[in-house]
Amino acid sequence: MQLLGKESTEIKMLKNRKLSQSFLGYLFVAPSFVLMMLIIILPTILIVVLSFTDWSFGDPEFAFIGFENYFTLLEDDVFRTSFNNTIYFMFLVLPISIILGLAMAILINNITKGAKIYRAVFFLPVMASTVAMGIVWEFMLHPTIGLSAHFFGLFGFNNIDLLQNSSTALITIAVLTVWQFAGFNMILFLSGLANIPKDLYDAAEIDGAKSFFSKFWLVTWPMLGPITLFVSIYTLVRAFQVFDYIHVLTKGGPNHSTELLSYTLYIEGFEYFRAGYASAIAVVFLLLTLSITLLKTYYFEKKVHYR
């Protein structure tokens, strides 16, 4: 009896210690947990809830209207244009900024003199403020006094305004975005290239890969797999968020041709104060980003990590 009693006190002590240990653990996690809840999780939940209401900013009353906002979205021409523009824009920016970034990285990796200068120059747009750059580009692309006007003038074209033409405006924004993203992708690719062991190129050369391209296919491209995946996801998500150029340069126009989801969301929410409707757009926005991330985690990740 006594033995049993002694044992049970030991178990009690052990349990107590475990409890206090796990309590300590929760205590350590608490600050970041609270912060994350407050600034990420709760607002997200709130947005989802709001998307089912007809609330307007400042309105003291609101009502739950179910999926009404989402049905409106489906019928809203502006939203549809905006959604299509966003997808088009993403797939315009993604391949070009990746190919350009990779090409610049490979070129810089292969030169001995001036590599640092090129690296810095191509990286500059990444560090610049987008709004400020947007204003600079506005002057550069001005139809009469801009640099582009002089350039087009050489070929006899006058008064060409790339930003006010609905067939060129989005492409122009895409070019500016690529100009900014490519430098960042280049830096990431450079770090990836630096991690490829030189032995692999030697082995490839002995194995019969003579040309630059056969070595690229045999070694460089597969070895850059993880970096390329990261760069792709990152580029897609950031292309998704492009807002500044549009706000500064076109305000979504002409004729909604440069309207992207991020901009529509802003207009609906903060110009028209339709908080419920804007929340529904935000949820669509969220689902798109989420699906990209899920695709990455469950499909591509397995393809590019070889260990």
Place this chain on the structure above:
Amino acid sequence: MSALSIKNCTKSYGDVQILKDINLHVKKGEFLTLLGPSGCGKSTLLKIIAGLDTQTSGEIIIKGKEVTNIEPSNRNISMVFQSYALYPHMSVYENIATPLKTRKLDAIQKMPFIGKYLKKSKQILKSIDKDVKEVADKLNIIHLLDRKPGELSGGQKQRVAIGRAMVRNPHLFLMDEPLSNLDASLRVQMRAEIAALHRELNETFVYVTHDQEEAMTMSDKVAVMMDGVILQFDTPHNIYTNPNHIKVAQFIGSPNINTLSAQSYEEGEVYLCGKNIDFKLQGYELSELSLGIRPESFKVVEEKSSKSISASIKHIENLGSHYLLYVNVGHEQNICIVKVNDINAHKIDDIIHLEVKTKKMLVFDAITGQRIYGDKNVKK
């Protein structure tokens, strides 16, 4: 005809000369080891043979053909790297098949998705499949063919790397420290396997290592390199028993050879620690000498004699089959290592008397380090 000849090969990076006038001739089927400490230029030489680096001057001749301007892939060589350099994104099978695929398939047949369904490429792929399986069978890696290199152990990766080298039957196998990433017991095992492989294939191997044991146990010929120069190119036996330079003697043998300074007098008698050790050196009267005495070339004698030198024991190592005595010798208090089969109740700080087995003693010029063959006993 030599399988590989290197004539007056030099290599410099700017002002730094890495290789100085290298000359080597390797017969077909020979196992040559380039042995030397790190930074001696042995890996550079191997890369020059492979064509991954170009020599500053000199000729590389493989099977009678000057190959300086020939690409690595056309030299009919293959190479095993220290890091194995397997393609991590490919399965073992694809790794071994790569050197065949890059050679046998043309650009269209190599295309992804479509290429393998072309009629001609189907045939080629079938023959490649046969070759890959044959090699895998020989190396006992058939069961690993579907795995990625990341899922293999060091020894298995090593086999795959050798398989990739073997699969296209090259004339010349180049190996750059292939065993240095393996643990000690596996290294001994792979050493035997590579030697067996060499006997079976009967092709020429050039093997780079800094490990004298590997060099001594595997090779037909050893080239000892130091500071970009081949000091001696000979059989392992001769490298050990008949080194032609004091640096070779010091590099080969474990434990290290003892080097003691000595003088020769008018009649050519050699004095070590002031004792006439009963050894005459004709033609080198009145010289400063360095004597190379292997630990087993000392004899412990019971009684002090006219030619014995006395030494005090500082440390004893028991290696099971034998003992190593670390002793202080002479006025300069040089530490010498003496190998004995039993320690005869010797203790630390005991004084013992050593005689030198002069027949096995190696005499070097103290200034140039060159071997002196002045006595007929040690003549080559």
